Amino acid sequence: MSVVEQAPERGEEAQGLIGARVRRREDGRMVTGAARYVADVELPRCCEAAFVRSTVAHARIAAVDVEAARAAPGVLAVLTAAELAAVRPLADLLEIESIKTPRPPLATDRVRYVGEPIVAVIAEDRYAAEDAAELVVVDYEELEPVLDVDVAIARGPLLHDHVPENVYFRSEFRSGGAEEAFAGADLVVARTLRVNRQLASSMETRGVVAQAEPDGLLTVWLSSQAPFQQRYLFALALGLPESRIRVVVPDVGGAFGPKDFVFPEDLCVAHAALTLGRPVRWIEDRQENLMAGSHSKEQKLTVELAFADDGRLLAMRGRFVGDTGAFAYSAPAGLVDVMFTAQSLPGPYVVPAYDYDVLGVLTNKTPVAPYRGVGITAAQTARELLLDEAAERLGIDRVELRRRNLLGDEPTRSITGQEYDGGSYRTSLERALERIDWGGFPARQAAARAEGRHLGIGVSPFIEGTSLGTMAQLQSGFPMPSHDHAWAAVDLTGTVAVGVPTCNHGQGHATAFAQVAAEVLGVGVDDVRVVERDTESSPWGMGTYASRSAVFGGGAVLKAARLLRERILRVASLLLEAPPEALALEDGFVGIAGVPDARIPLAGIAGAAHFDPGVRAALGDAGLRVGVFHDAPPAYSNGCIAVEVEVDVELGTVRLLRTVAVEDCGTMLNPTIVEGQVRGGLVQGIGAALLEHAVYDDDGQPLTTTYMDYLVPRSSDVSAIEVDHVVTPSPRTLGGMKGMAEGSSIATPAAVLNAVADALSPYGFRVERLPLGPHAVWEGLRSGRAG
């Protein structure tokens, strides 16, 4: 089914563990119910929080009456903004020109979206906390809500008095030559899309448990992607030194982006733990999650493409207006989404000229956070829809049009200044076409049409920025420094531990990074322990987001393990009285090549390094524990998604007939894990295209606050997914890894939407609305017919 076409790049390591399909080591506890998520953290005398949230989209708070709640049974504390005055508001730390909208942990005199926390009730258990929360009376003086970015800019009202036009961020880019190119073009195609508001919606919601020790240490258990960034944010907000805060991340039930920042509820819980002297926990329920957790991806974008009549793409133009919600308070908030859209619009194509404008706009909705494929999905969707339209209008086959404009496979620099490290842009497209039998589709489509059935096919080649370090962050348009470490050590029994800067939340790091260390150090995967997700024991790192872990975690482990290997060989060289280059490290022993009896187990090497004064002196202070810093240059995975669908023109429903993903993420650490990520992202992309939509009514009331209304794909909504690989190791990153996990979610919506449009081409159907649920299909059919 899935084929590894080329062996991953090999360094001096020869065991073949990097790139092997090793069964995940973390799964034993997960299939037996023994995994421990934040809701499973059990502490003596732990109490629970519940929040009173705004029931209106926009209002002044005239009064908050908490007296009855304070007197309710089991209540330990009722916190309002007044009680939290000492906690500093959350604000992004980005060094960009934007108007900051810091948000207090609890609303002060105004609420700006339904679900905004106003009061925190701490009680003996959640039942008592919720009972008491119901007794809180909030007196609102309602204000007009703003729910549309155009209205927000044109007439408001203002959400924050210091943000004119509700625009907190603007950016523009002019490459030069775009205007002339558009003026002289043979064809210009344009589309305005409103990207559906979506939610990452991990199966585990947010959750936090905080405990203050008598010695002053605050321990925070957090469902998280980035514990070190969060520790720093806790420190800033609570006014504590970092040394007094420990963030521990238990097993995490999925994240997909939003769990890399501190939320208001987290600060309330930490504050309560510090002041009550008892552990406090808050586990978000699903309604809170869908209403007020974090939203993502909504923007209004207009994209134009200019072509010569031979199909050459001459220029692009884009205007991207992000609907950020009520606060742009987190570093990865709304502008990340639209900046990524703007920067990634060129994708895997040659684009000679490009102009864009980006705006970040505030509305009375739940604030946004990053979600898989941040911004890039919108760019990909708009661009690929327009490529299909242009092909039709130019009378050029739509695959041929893409071939004529695709980048060559060598490293290049995009017009937006992104340093692509080369890939298989062309090969991946051809492979996907082959896999889905693109050539045979016209016959399938014709046969189906003869039966009154509507088949369509779509293809979507992508490029995915994955190595989000200092340089890539700079090139993405919002500079943010990056910093990651790893350590590696051998213990007295000869086993290995590696500390990694990432934060596994389903990606199998305990397996994949052990494979890397085991290969370099000549031990078994089970002899390597991966230490992660605890600010006390793991090395400082940015965490796991933006598909960066293979590059930063894998790269850092590779670097640390190679350094450790050198040290091991140095010790062995002293003990065996042989030069290091004559030594071989394998199966847990160091030996002299060709001398069967001259070998020492790793335990012996570690013992000497720990206790033998001569060896210790020769080795210096560090012994057999090494630490390394790692930053990485930008890297870009690529691939291609192709889907074949059948549309029911009576019901407006879309059925997936064939789904193919081709992925090139450079060196793979574990292809099984890679394929899992590809399939998971792909199905989220299907959700984005056909199902998922966080809807507000005209008063700003969220209408999609359960899984009955917010539709994430079910098993019966999707079908089998074929995955194929091309392997083009990055020439720039350590080990050739590029990182992956978002490409399929980026590219799938476009493939699905183009397939639906293809199926409905007899009706003149055009994708104007997202998602393309049955109603949108039906409306599109009606307007197409009318047109």
Add this chain to the structure above:
Amino acid sequence: MSTRVPIRLSVNGRAHELEVEPRLLLVHLLRDQLGLTGTHVGCDTSNCGACTVHLDGEAVKSCTVLAVQADAAEVTTIEGLTGGDGLHPLQAAFWEDHALQCGYCTPGMIMAAADLLARNPDPSEEEIRHGLEGNLCRCTGYHNIVRAVRDAAAELRAREAGARTTEVV
């Protein structure tokens, strides 16, 4: 809310006598009072299935069952699926086929799949997809879950056939 109701139930083969609040949910009884945290809460509205357990042999969503409704019943959770000896074929197949990533939906998914296989020992891909549509997974895209259920079904059928052969002999 001080009225408490006495209930007796068996959980994973162990008898319990408890006094519970009438509104206590079965999932909270299992997690908070019996410490069986393998059963997860994902949605509170019986859409996601993370809380799926067996009640008298049938899969139920324990976030929408009151503890008092489980009076006199036999409850099986993920922790009791095998009765303590190794892995159930579903657990083994989920592991082998990479049918989980974050693992949060996994216990409920396995319990729902066990119920499906008890009713239909040889389900088609289509039947598995429909049989599990009440259990959401956000990580895997379901592909490997479907594969794992098929593999486990084959293993269970092979065991059954083996057992029958042994009986005949």
